[in-house]
Amino acid sequence: xxxxxxxxxxxxxxxxxxxxxxxxxxxxxxxxxxxxxxxxxxxxxxxxxxxxxxxxxxxxxxxxxxxxxxxxxxxxxx
Numbered sequence: 128x129x130x131x132x133x134x135x136x137x138x139x140x141x142x143x144x145x146x147x148x149x150x151x152x153x154x155x156x157x158x159x160x161x162x163x164x165x166x167x168x169x170x171x172x173x174x175x176x177x178x179x180x181x182x183x184x185x186x187x188x189x190x191x192x193x194x195x196x197x198x199x200x201x202x203x204x205x
Contacts, residue, residue, distance in 0.1 A: 131197045138192035146178070146186045149197050161187055164194040 131149045138145040159177055162170035173195075176188040187197065 133187070133196070134194050135192040138189075141188070144188050144190055145192050146188045147192075149185050149187060158199065159185075160198050162196050162198065164196075170196065 133147045133149065138147045161173055161175040161177070163173050165171055173189075178186045178188055180186070187195075
């Protein structure tokens with residue numbers, strides 16, 4: 128799986144939190160890692176909530192919008 132990037136502007140407000148839909152091609156059983164872009168352009172791993180809807184849509188949920196990306200933890204096994 129290639130990384131999936133998203134921007135602050137992609138988030139929508141959902142009650143008290145914000146969510147962004149990521150690619151529907153994310154496979155079942157794949158361990159996903161969410162990384163947030165820091166002010167200096169590097170990425171840090173965060174423990175964001177990942178929700179999969181019944182129709183296989185995948186959402187990242189967080190307290191505020193941020194620039195980031197989703198990667199599979201499979202890259203660690205290479």
